Amino acid sequence: MPGTLHLDGFLPYRLSIASNRVSNVIATAYQSLFGLRIAEWRLIAVLAESDGMSQQALGIATRMDKVMVSRAATALHDRGLVQRAPNPADQRSHLLSLSKAGQDLYEQVSPKALALERQLFSGFSAEEVRQLRSMLERLEEATAAFEPQQG
Template sequence: MVDQSLRLDAFLPFRLSVTSNLVSETIASTYQALFGLSVPEWRLIAVIAEDDGTTQQLIARRTRMDKVSVSRASIALAERGLIERRPHVSDRRSQSVHLTKSGRELYAAVAPKALELERRIFERFAPADIASFSKMLLQVQEATLAVREEG
């Protein structure tokens, strides 16, 4: 007889979630202490820095954040003068978001800290293991999307 009991510590989706939360909490405390940014705010700044003129809908899709979190972060960043909204060129019902000069300066200060945190977290692992892990994460994303589509 096969043991069908669920043990959370052996359940990969649980381990992945706990690990992700731990990494996010570590990063969030650093961004908050140094720059006064929440994780959603930092994600918006990073996505906009990579894809200036994107929309909140595309940011939500790319980051897998819910629309309310994206909207709140966008409002907070706009109030701080870090982003601005403009009418979208091809869809007048939508707005594109852009970093302001202050937003670009903040990104330039935060990005090296993000890379340093990443380096510190992963310095214990061989480059080949990191490459395999990264590839596997992408495969898990693809498999999860496929399962979601199957219903």
């Protein structure tokens, strides 16, 4: 019957299932190899590309909510992987950056993350990976129209 929803054929559902499965593979690897949760790794990866960011900016960059960012930042700070400094632009917040130990950990995890990505996509051609990246970017742009406008 046309117009009837069949969950296994519903693309948002399939995308969610694929995302969850990939995330579980990655989470298991990061946890067993480095004692990191996905949220913690995301903060480390983003901070590795910056000179320091507020928790609010990290939330925007990682698409994680305030609570997840706060918990991950606290865990990383407690492990000595992240350092805090006063934020000259906003005295109510701090700028987070990687400590030397955090940078060293990033340099250990990063090649393994790239190797895991290569392994996950080993059954895809380079053109298929390029097309998937392009389609995901377009999908992310399309979802922006559904998000509340920040004001």
